[in-house]
């Protein structure tokens with residue numbers, strides 16, 4: 001059991017915004033520069049700027065409807081922004097039609113042509129392009145080889161597995177040797193087991209080609225496993241861009257904190273002098289403040305399960321509650337604890353640390369990322 005709680009004098013440093021360097025710096029191979037797009041009255045992307053270095057795999061993560069596909073379509077050229085630019089290798093391609101950008105695209109619901117063979121599907125992207133007829137067979141073979149489907153040319157797409165179909169779609173996008181690869185939830189058609197395996201294969205494949213890739217997903221696990229960096233979107237805006245670890249350990253916003261990983265949200269009041277959040281029951285939790293919080297103002301403390309522990313006795317950081325649920329997860333167990341203040345929190349501890357029905361003390365534990373205090377926004381759950 002972790003006694004939990006930092007020393008009384010310990011004040012957490014304030015959060016620093018963690019957005020990537022904005023466009024204008026010019027270092028990126030692919031640059032999105034302040035992209036704005038409306039569909040009628042709906043403001044779908046707002047001021048989206050990203051710098052993607054050569055050969056990086058960048059995951060664009062966010063909830064459904066946050067504008068991920070729209071960003072990808074703006075980059076691909078299937079939509080035109082109201083304002084802002086798309087720049088590749090220093091070339092402004094914002095007004096170029098998709099086929100002149102030389103990007104490979106795999107859509108959210110990639111459609112293979114069922115009446116065609118694997119080889120005909122892969123050759124499809126070469127037919128309208130500049131690849132001479134006599135070179136096409138070699139290109140198809142090259143692309144199929146890259147996705148580990150060498151020799152599959154004459155197979156029917158209806159007679160191969162889902163994972164293989166996904167790779168055919170990828171080969172079709174890669175055959176013209178694009179300079180940028182754009183993927184929109186390319187694994188969403190696969191069942192969970194196949195998705196995990198295909199994800200790892202896909203990462204190895206993109207790495208081996210070394211192609212700069214922008215990849216859309218609404219699944220955190222996928223973004224974390226595939227992305228060198230993750231760009232988190234919310235309601236058309238980029239909330240944060242960084243490594244998986246940065247997003248998990250130093251979320252730049254309440255949204256990022258709650259969207260990434262497991263967490264509990266505890267309403268409290270900020271006590272500026274001691275740098276702690278005062279819970280309704282009286283416990284004062286050390287927390288990293290998001291920005292300059294006003295003394296006494298209402299805050300939401302967002303805390304990871306591994307950042308909470310059971311305290312053995314009543315002390316300044318211990319909040320009282322009752323264990324209402326126990327979820328075994330291998331080496332450790334998640335305990336749902338209903339605090340006397342009426343809020344439920346999740347605590348990660350050893351399986352024998354407590355039983356359902358026990359009265360316990362919950363306090364911030366050493367080890368996990370520090371709890372974070374955000375200004376409370378009315379109406380946000």
Ligand SMILES: Nc1ncnc2c1ncn2[C@@H]1O[C@H](COP(=O)(O)OP(=O)(O)OP(=O)(O)O)[C@@H](O)[C@H]1O
Nearest residue numbers: 039042044062063064065066067068069070071218
């Ligand atoms: N062509 C369009 N016309 C009007 N509204 C659109 C159009 N395309 C998208 N939208 C709206 O724009 C918003 C963002 O859509 P978008 O497809 O970019 O979201 P997304 O993040 O890709 O979501 P999902 O995870 O569900 O695929 C949504 O509210 C959607 O309804």
Ligand SMILES: [Mg+2]
Nearest residue numbers: 068069070108
């Ligand atoms: Mg989408």
